[in-house]
Amino acid sequence: MPGHQLAPDIPADVLAAEQKHLAESRAALSAMRAHAQSLSADAAGDWVSQQILQSLLDQRVAALADHPDTPLFFGRLDRESGDDLPGTIYVGRRHVHDGHSKPLVIDWRAPVSRAFYQASPAEPMGVVRRRRFGYHGGALTAYEDEPLGEGDVELGPSKILTDEIERPRTGPMRDIVATIQPDQDEIVRSGLAQTVCVQGAPGTGKTAVGLHRAAYLLFTHRERLARSGVMIVGPNRAFLSYISSVLPALGEVKVDQTTVAGLLGEHAAPEDPLVAAVKGDARMAAVLERALWLHIVKPEEGLVFTKGAYRYRVADHEVREIVASLRGTTRYLPGRAALAQRLAHLVLVRMEQRGESPDDRVQDAVARSKPVKQLVDAVWPKLTPEQVLHRLLSDPEFLARAARSDLSPDERDLLLWPKPYRSHKSAKWSAADAALLDELRDLMERTPSLGHLVVDEAQDLSEMQLRALGRRCRNGSATVLGDLAQGTTPWSTSSWESVLQHLGQPEGEVTELTLGFRVPREVLDFAARLLPSVAPGLAAPRSLRPGAGSLSVRPGGSVAEAADAALAQEGSIGVIVPDALVAEVSRALSGRPHAVLDPDAAGEGEHRLLVVPATLAKGLEYDHVIVVEPADIVAAEPRGLARLYVVLTRAVTSLTVLHDKPLPAQLAM
Numbered sequence: 273m274p275g276h277q278l279a280p281d282i283p284a285d286v287l288a289a290e291q292k293h294l295a296e297s298r299a300a301l302s303a304m305r306a307h308a309q310s311l312s313a314d315a316a317g318d319w320v321s322q323q324i325l326q327s328l329l330d331q332r333v334a335a336l337a338d339h340p341d342t343p344l345f346f347g348r349l350d351r352e353s354g355d356d357l358p359g360t361i362y363v364g365r366r367h368v369h370d371g372h373s374k375p376l377v378i379d380w381r382a383p384v385s386r387a388f389y390q391a392s393p394a395e396p397m398g399v400v401r402r403r404r405f406g407y408h409g410g411a412l413t414a415y416e417d418e419p420l421g422e423g424d425v426e427l428g429p430s431k432i433l434t435d436e437i438e439r440p441r442t443g444p445m446r447d448i449v450a451t452i453q454p455d456q457d458e459i460v461r462s463g464l465a466q467t468v469c470v471q472g473a474p475g476t477g478k479t480a481v482g483l484h485r486a487a488y489l490l491f492t493h494r495e496r497l498a499r500s501g502v503m504i505v506g507p508n509r510a511f512l513s514y515i516s517s518v519l520p521a522l523g524e525v526k527v528d529q530t531t532v533a534g535l536l537g538e539h540a541a542p543e544d545p546l547v548a549a550v551k552g553d554a555r556m557a558a559v560l561e562r563a564l565w566l567h568i569v570k571p572e573e574g575l576v577f578t579k580g581a582y583r584y585r586v587a588d589h590e591v592r593e594i595v596a597s598l599r600g601t602t603r604y605l606p607g608r609a610a611l612a613q614r615l616a617h618l619v620l621v622r623m624e625q626r627g628e629s630p631d632d633r634v635q636d637a638v639a640r641s642k643p644v645k646q647l648v649d650a651v652w653p654k655l656t657p658e659q660v661l662h663r664l665l666s667d668p669e670f671l672a673r674a675a676r677s678d679l680s681p682d683e684r685d686l687l688l689w690p691k692p693y694r695s696h697k698s699a700k701w702s703a704a705d706a707a708l709l710d711e712l713r714d715l716m717e718r719t720p721s722l723g724h725l726v727v728d729e730a731q732d733l734s735e736m737q738l739r740a741l742g743r744r745c746r747n748g749s750a751t752v753l754g755d756l757a758q759g760t761t762p763w764s765t766s767s768w769e770s771v772l773q774h775l776g777q778p779e780g781e782v783t784e785l786t787l788g789f790r791v792p793r794e795v796l797d798f799a800a801r802l803l804p805s806v807a808p809g810l811a812a813p814r815s816l817r818p819g820a821g822s823l824s825v826r827p828g829g830s831v832a833e834a835a836d837a838a839l840a841q842e843g844s845i846g847v848i849v850p851d852a853l854v855a856e857v858s859r860a861l862s863g864r865p866h867a868v869l870d871p872d873a874a875g876e877g878e879h880r881l882l883v884v885p886a887t888l889a890k891g892l893e894y895d896h897v898i899v900v901e902p903a904d905i906v907a908a909e910p911r912g913l914a915r916l917y918v919v920l921t922r923a924v925t926s927l928t929v930l931h932d933k934p935l936p937a938q939l940a941m
Contacts, residue, residue: 440843473813475788500723552734792819843895
């Protein structure tokens with residue numbers, strides 16, 4: 273018996289019945305949304321409670337929005353009887369029930385839905401038959417049955433699954449709930465307390481897996497994560513725009529998405545990569561800690577507090593004992609506040625010795641008094657992160673004291689500003705400085721932890737940036753995504769274990785996705801010629817899609833002609849070029865509607881044809897990719913071969929390489 277049953281002529285009665293169920297489900301979802309819209313927050317009592325409840329109701333309404341171009345369900349499970357669950361279950365993007373609370377569609381994240389992704393003839397998980405649906409424009413067009421209850425049957429490839437994976441796209445990334453593979457599903461459903469690090473070759477869906485894990489955790493731990501929050505951190509705004517619609521399509525509208533710069537501070541002063549590399553090194557953490565605590569000075573005088581005719585004294589040695597007990601055992605700002613309170617407490621002890629009966633209000637008043645504030649300011653000065661870093665980068669002697677043996681004299685010279693700024697207020701900070709300021713900020717006052725953090729393209733983050741992100745996931749819940757072969761910064765990591773260490777999650781689990789579903793095999797094999805040079809320890813990625821004829825390498829080809837050929841086909845087109853050639857290539861495409869992708873782009877707009885600077889290509893994908901002058905992409909930066917590997921693996925359907933200059937030797941093999 274064949275594994276898949278997909279008749280050439282789809283039985284009209286079967287498909288009509290499924291279309292009827294889809295129509296009923298859509299009507300039920302509309303009713304659920306109308307009911308949510310009818311609810312009022314007025315009964316919540318006070319104004320604050322009303323605002324909170326109204327926000328929750330608004331989120332609920334947004335989560336119940338229908339997407340008419342996508343069916344509510346993509347699969348069906350016919351199950352064995354024997355439990356309280358229905359015999360037939362429709363699996364979709366969200367739960368839908370009718371007016372009698374009968375489930376019409378089960379959320380893909382529900383435990384019972386796991387069988388849709390994991391069941392096999394060898395392990396049917398109580399499923400007799402799995403049905404996959406094909407659709408177009410939100411309407412069901414086909415179905416495909418997989419018998420799972422008839423013994424160990426070889427299923428073979430699914431045409432519907434393959435067609436959905438290969439379907440041309442325009443606009444942002446789509447969700448992959450209909451095509452999640454068993455190894456991807458294992459990652460998606462891993463527990464909240466577990467940090468998972470995914471090494472994913474191009475086209476393996478690592479970004480989508482990370483987003484779907486966030487959606488799964490929000491479904492499973494709704495109340496907890498609603499309080500603590502979920503955040504997605506991507507490499508740039510163009511990437512965030514590309515992934516922006518995935519979670520809302522799954523009904524998750526309350527997830528923050530940002531970049532490292534957006535999280536740590538939008539500082540963009542230009543900086544030598546060698547300087548940035550020193551600032552990004554984890555050794556800077558110890559240097560910054562010493563720099564902060566070096567501002568505390570040894571008390572030379574005691575405290576005299578006057579109240580009426582009496583003077584209350586705290587001896588200088590007592591002040592030194594308090595400072596010594598607090599220093600290094602608390603964060604800087606709480607320690608400063610504690611010093612004032614402990615001094616005030618000793619004053620109260622003196623008052624009690626005189627027979628007075630002061631209470632807590634008196635202690636707070638003493639702690640705020642001028643003599644105490646003057647002593648605290650002299651011994652434990654009030655500081656900002658910017659003041660500390662300004663002094664560190666301006667004062668050679670202070671830097672030497674803070675660095676000790678952690679930094680070499682040459683590294684200290686690199687860190688010092690050639691021409692120091694007059695003050696911390698006039699200083700122009702770099703992206704690398706942002707991580708240092710964040711480290712200082714945490715030394716001063718504890719950074720709140722999120723409920724879950726998803727970090728994409730993590731291989732490009734410096735050790736200090738990883739430490740900054742690690743402070744946001746102290747509870748141990750994170751999803752780390754990337755590809756060691758796509759590391760393009762001077763400080764790119766060569767070890768995921770090192771990433772987890774600096775993230776503060778050394779027990780995190782590293783898993784690898786090597787089987788690609790998006791990039792054609794012919795394209796992937798061509799790009800993989802670069803791997804021995806950029807990531808020799810990685811296994812070559814594999815693709816399920818042969819992609820015969822998907823690769824074209826043309827010396828002296830015309831970018832305009834290549835664009836015209838791509839425009840004649842369905843799908844999105846990315847013309848990826850060296851950053852220095854963006855304007856020239858855009859002029860060459862004049863007369864053809866197109867746009868140039870900007871790092872701060874809010875979206876791709878309506879243009880199918882995009883000119884993409886090579887430095888922005890990471891994480892993006894296009895049906896048709898045209899790469900212009902690979903040699904210039906390689907020559908533009910120290911890790912140019914890794915950048916070229918990224919660029920060559922953005923294609924889903926076809927890759928055209930145009931070059932006048934000789935290809936890199938690795939590609940000419």
